[in-house]
Amino acid sequence: MNEIVLETEALTKYYGGTLAVDHMDLQIPRGCICGFVGRNGAGKTTAIKLMLGLLNPTAGSSRLLGCDSSALTPAIRQRIGYVTEGHRLFRWMSIGGLEKFQRSFFPKQWDDKFFVDMIEYFDLPKKKKIKHLSNGQRAQVSLALALAPNPELLIMDDPTLGLDAAIRRQFLEGMIELIMRQGRTVLFSSHILGDVERVSDRIVVIDKGVLRANCSLEQFQKAIKKAILSFADSVPGDVNIDGLLHCRRSEKQLELTLVGTDDEKISEWAKSAGAENYNIVKMNLEDQFIEFTAPANHRRLFQWEER
């Protein structure tokens, strides 16, 4: 069951002197929808292009469906779908023209009816040229092109960027539809954590080119939490608790963001630090992501002075 369909080993990419992807060791098992998240410039697009063999790594390697990314054969490529950031399609082609063009790469498994049904559902005229479509319509064409070959592994680079709620939902539905067929895997990058939470069962977090998390979404959501401790007199100077991400202090309160620290440990530490009482607060995925990728010394952007 745990066959690995996407794997990178110490994958590294420099652009000149800038490190974009830093020794990334990633393994994605078959059958999941994996949300690939990271802040702007974290290296998601570069990592995806390296995986697909569209860029050469400075060091390290990656494999898709067991085949080295630098030597993907046509037979392997036919089993992989890729949606580019911004849905770049040939602007001078009509929808029907693109259909024929794309189908020629997937001669065995292209689903004609599926594509036509989708284009009809989206109410797009087949003769229309890509350059005359809106951003949303272009994204819809791109979704239909990605799903029609029934790819075994679908990789999408921020597919819902700038799309309205209805079209975003169509992408989510498309991923769910695909994953319910036997043995399909989806990796998609996104900044919309609500979308990731909805459809993913796995999350990969990258920050400044470094892989920070690769686990089930449930594990991630369980692992990151806040503890708020109140003290009678003053807060202790040293906070030496395992898994500490951030610590904010006020006069009589400590607000700790922790990763992978179980509630018992927090309780023990609170006692040993002399806290009057403490509270463990659940966080939503967006807050978890922000705190997880924030630099260690981060302060709030706005600090209003009380008058």
Add this chain to the structure above:
Amino acid sequence: MPLWIQILPGSDEPIYVQVAEQISKAIARGELASGDKLPAVRKLASELAINPNTVARAYSRLEQAGLVTTKTGSGTFVSDPKLRRSDASDINMLAERMDTLITRGLNLGLEAQDLIVLFEKRLAKFGNKSNKQKDEK
């Protein structure tokens, strides 16, 4: 009665908990009666645009709570209330939850009698179900 489930991404409750809670509420209100079949996992996943594993997790949570039973091959069904296990620890947990509400009520300055009236009013919302169960007896 059609099942209406709304997903709130960005909540601090994971989505599987949201799904399970809304189904157990529908059961408590009698909108889903014992013997009713829950939608198939895949069907609900595609209707709600959520991961099928999330739906499966929600169903197994309901099963652990004894609210539904899964029959291999035929689906997941709301279980008979008489067969539902409610052991002391479940009732204990319920009592603890009620404490939170009572605390809030008292902090708002309500008297014990006000709280009882309020409780009865809310309970009436589940009226169909509790009456039905009385009739059966």
